[in-house]
Amino acid sequence: MDSTEKKRNFSRKREAILKAVRSTKCHPTAEWVYRTLKPDYPDLSLGTVYRNLAQFKNDGTIVSVGTINGQERYDGNVTPHTHFVCSSCGAVIDIPGRLIDEAQVEKTAEEMHLRVDSWDVLMHGICAKCLHGK
Numbered sequence: 001m002d003s004t005e006k007k008r009n010f011s012r013k014r015e016a017i018l019k020a021v022r023s024t025k026c027h028p029t030a031e032w033v034y035r036t037l038k039p040d041y042p043d044l045s046l047g048t049v050y051r052n053l054a055q056f057k058n059d060g061t062i063v064s065v066g067t068i069n070g071q072e073r074y075d076g077n078v079t080p081h082t083h084f085v086c087s088s089c090g091a092v093i094d095i096p097g098r099l100i101d102e103a104q105v106e107k108t109a110e111e112m113h114l115r116v117d118s119w120d121v122l123m124h125g126i127c128a129k130c131l132h133g134k
């Protein structure tokens, strides 16, 4: 494989990783992305997936929901929204809107003498599926 071909192969994987994260609402882990793409990209390594996800996160292409049950969860939806995390099954569910308004954040920042760059709300509890079995 010459270097241009190597590069093409590299960006093809990079695109596939981004597409996989954007294609799902499950807020995937690196391992989920790896397992999803592996059949189509047999030479893909978990390290490559981790590296690319970290890069996408750093440049704001995707966001991190945080570490849940020891694994970082990613979101291809970068518009501000709230997350609900099920402490039983680990499901991450999107809730539209931010639930706290900008004015409240600004007021708190002023009172506490903070500079707030970004903020989000994370709810914890038991999801409908775990609560009601559906």
Ligand SMILES: [Zn+2]
Binding pocket: 086, 087, 088, 089, 090, 091, 126, 127, 128, 129, 130, 131
């Ligand atoms: Zn659940």
Ligand SMILES: [Zn+2]
Binding pocket: 027, 075, 077, 081, 082, 083, 093, 094
């Ligand atoms: Zn989300």
